[in-house]
Amino acid sequence: MRVAVVGAGPAGLYTAQSLVDAGALVDVIDRLAAPYGLVRYGVAPDHMRMKSVVKVLRKPFTASDAGFIGNVTVGQDLSLADLREHYHAVVYATGCPLDRSLGIPGEDLTGSIGSGRFVGWYCGHPDVAGFTPPLEDPGAVVIGAGNVALDVTRVLAVSPDRLRATDVPDPVLAALAASRVRDIHVVIRRGPWHARFTPAELRGLGELDNTRVLVHDDGTLTRADPAGLDLRQRQNLQILREWSAREHGSGDRRIHLWFLRTPVALRGDDRVHRVVVERTRVEHDRVVATGEQDTLAAGLVVRAIGYRSGPVDGLPFDTVTGTVPNERGRVAPGLYVAGWLKRGPSGVIGTNKADGAETAAAVLEDLPHLSDPAHSATEHLRRVLDQRGVRHTDWPGWLRIDAEERHLGSSRGAERIKVCRRGAMVRLARAAHFAST
Ligand SMILES: Cc1cc2nc3c(=O)[nH]c(=O)nc-3n(C[C@H](O)[C@H](O)[C@H](O)COP(=O)(O)OP(=O)(O)OC[C@H]3O[C@@H](n4cnc5c(N)ncnc54)[C@H](O)[C@@H]3O)c2cc1C
Incomplete structure (x- = not known):
């Protein structure tokens, strides 16, 4: 069959x-x-x-x-x-x-991208070969409260040296080394106890060199009652409380965790310059906007609000x-x-x-x-x-790509470096097996 x-x-x-x-x-x-x-x-x-x-x-x-x-x-x-x-x-x-969209004004400005594109970039996906996100401005905004939002945040803050032994393509390392991003604002609609990320991912932000983590929670962390929360939520709460009690980490990069904020507009001329966020509160498990607005400066906005x-x-x-x-x-x-x-x-x-x-x-x-x-x-x-x-292409063809990637990796002390161009992948894959066709 x-x-x-x-x-x-x-x-x-x-x-x-x-x-x-x-x-x-x-x-x-x-x-x-x-x-x-x-x-x-x-x-x-x-x-x-x-x-x-x-x-x-x-x-x-x-x-x-x-x-x-x-x-x-x-x-x-x-x-x-x-x-x-x-x-x-x-x-x-x-x-x-497909990336989910926010449905707010300015979402399509240059510099505003879905996490699929950003993740595809650092993972060397052929669909985004040749794309580099704008990393020239000191501010970047990441929207979302899941592990993907934290992955994106970590990659924006990490020292490129920490990625040398991984499979990221050389141009990604070069772009991160030249990055001028210093303040990464993570905008989270709900309160600290509602966030969907896992404690392991959250802790990862606190382990970055040269990076401080600042928690902006409008005082809700101290008021949050751990009773009724599951283990993941309680652990998240504990980590966030430790971080908000004293400044965590040191260095010239800052990760700001903005809880109870929802983006309402992206502003800019030809490209994004600012994100307008509105404060929220959670009532009977529903997010209610308060009308109070703040503005975050950003040349890059990554929406990590899910896929479809x-x-x-x-x-x-x-x-x-x-x-x-x-x-x-x-x-x-x-x-x-x-x-x-x-x-x-x-x-x-x-x-x-x-x-x-x-x-x-x-x-x-x-x-x-x-x-x-x-x-x-x-x-x-x-x-x-x-x-x-x-x-x-076929399985032996994939094994040829795999072998080439491992060979490329050996020059950088990495297990592999990905071949990103679709044409190059297909040429490698078809090199021997399909030589006669
Ligand atoms: C950014 C990100 C990070 C993640 N990190 C983790 C993690 O650290 N740990 C963890 O446990 N989980 C992680 N996950 C979740 C995990 O990746 C998913 O649970 C899993 O990949 C879903 O598997 P899938 O096979 O349904 O979809 P996919 O992995 O997306 O596979 C779909 C496949 O279908 C192919 N395809 C699509 N359309 C077509 C078509 N028309 N014709 C032919 N082929 C097609 C695609 O090329 C792809 O290979 C992460 C998810 C994301 C988005």
């Missing part, structure tokens, strides 16, 4: 592993020539231990039970109908690639939740979803394991009743791609 999994992120790969374990033949298709989704292009470079999960994620490919078809965008290079002609079942695990998926060709879509309606991963017999596309952008990498297993179980339940596809060989699909002029 042949299954196509669209998306080689954690959800797609955990699903593929469960299917392979049950004896199915699986092809994993990704729009990039590199697998691993946000593990490669989202997890912060200094979280190297987290990235070692790739040793588990690559398993379906190591025993040749699964194939990898890279540099193929489903919905553009291949349609759902094409996939149905080649596979008994199709699983979409394409994640939530867009509609996927051929699948139903719930515009409110930004997910594909499904029953334990099943959209219809023969059609399934997994990961963030299935449940929305929440949870950690490991959450996708049980999620993928659930989807795989739904596929396996239906497989005996699904009709045979018209074509039963991956080679046929690859020929279709050739005819359409699509420069598809």
